[in-house]
Amino acid sequence: MANDVAIIGIGLHPFGRHDALSGRAQGAIALRAALKDAGIGWDAVGVAYGGSHDAGNADALCNDLGLTGLPFINVANGCATGGSAMASAVAAIRSGMTEFAVAVGFDKHPRGAFNPHPRDWGLPDWYGETGLMLTTQFFALKTRRYMHEHGISEESLVRVAQRAFRNGALNPDAWRRREMSYAEIAESMPVNLPLRQYMFCNPAEGGAALVLCPAEIAKRYHPKPIIVKAAVVRTRHHGSFEVFSPALAAQQAPAPTVAASRAAFEQAGVGPRDIDVLQLQDTDSGSEVIHMAENGFCEHGEQERLLRDGDTEIDGRLPINTDGGCLANGEPIGASGLRQVIEICTQLRQQAGARQVPGNPRLGYTHVYGAPGVSGVTILQR
């Protein structure tokens, strides 16, 4: 398509804990790597979209990269910050605003669970003070209900985590690189049952960046440009089961993920069966299980069999989170969605080394979900 947009540069500062580096420094390292990959200078970039949740304004990156006067838009969209930055960069290029756009994210979170403040989310103080405003609780409550309605057992929760750490062990950039036994995960500390310690990802640090340009000129800059077939962000509808909800409506509505996924497939003109490699938001094992069906990759309840039969492994029919996902990489909120895109680009470029999906994958998919009910989906093609 004449109006297609391509990714010509990817850059990652590995996620994890980096005491000596600020979040912004990690973002700058990722951004310089992406520019180098694209073979262009920062002064060629016509617009940048970037975000961090806990590590300051992304626009401060200009103080590192250079004060070129470009429009730099700070993005603050929770876990969908990276997806939103990328969707905005794609739209900017499609509109003819610029040839080269950047999407960048970085973060550096304190250790332990996130502690959001109710007023920032339009909620009353008592909701936090009385111990109800925890993301881990939401994931557990949604997972418990889903297991009840669709016949998913704890075995699936263990298998998701086991595969994440297995893939992480193959990824030199992953934070958690140790494989874990079934028993080690199944018997780990109960955090919010049915979810246990090793079924949750941890807040972390890191940076990720993309350089994009019109597809028609992309080969001048990179021998293997990746075409963005869709980049969609959607927010919740009334009645969907969302994080930070003091109550849920009597009549349930589908999650924003369902809407984002459908719109992305429609834009790309492909379906779930066409996807060769995918990233699904795995803040916890239960979320990944739910997201498999919400994104259209299986029927509700079918996950148990797919996970047991190895279909979601690197050499399976539906390889999920080949770099270890959030579980093995941790979650720096601002950068997390862009890490997913970078992993799919790496797979489609056939540069994933020990974790490379066999069979020359052509189409990839990424999905993020975050508070207070926002989802971002991309479909990428080599």
Next chain:
Amino acid sequence: MSHPVLACPDLIRFEGDAPHLVGSRCDECGEVYFPATTSCTRCTATRMRTHDLGRQGSLWSWTIQGFLPKAPYDSGETPETFKPYGVGYVEMTCGIKVESRLTVADESRLKIGMPLELTLIPYRTTANGGEVFTFAFRPAASV
């Protein structure tokens, strides 16, 4: 009698000594909200009325909070004194599911569908020793 000091007085009304949850209901489409809101996210109307959600429900989903939450949680506990507590969504008679603490934190005693009733539990102590209560659901007394 005097009622207990609540962390969230606007959420509770008493019928005698029995606490009821208070929310709101949309005048236009009838959708029910908890806590009370000033507009309807379903139909976008802005005429809302106070609505009594009652005190009976059934367990719709549950978890057990296994670690001490950071601030703004203000129970005053430390990691050493922290006691895990139950959290659930409770489906009320009108269909709305209310997120609440549960008096039970034992996984063998929690089952989706079990009947529950509203109660008030002390969850922190003030500097001068007074207890502050919040709402919670407990297994319903057998009839």
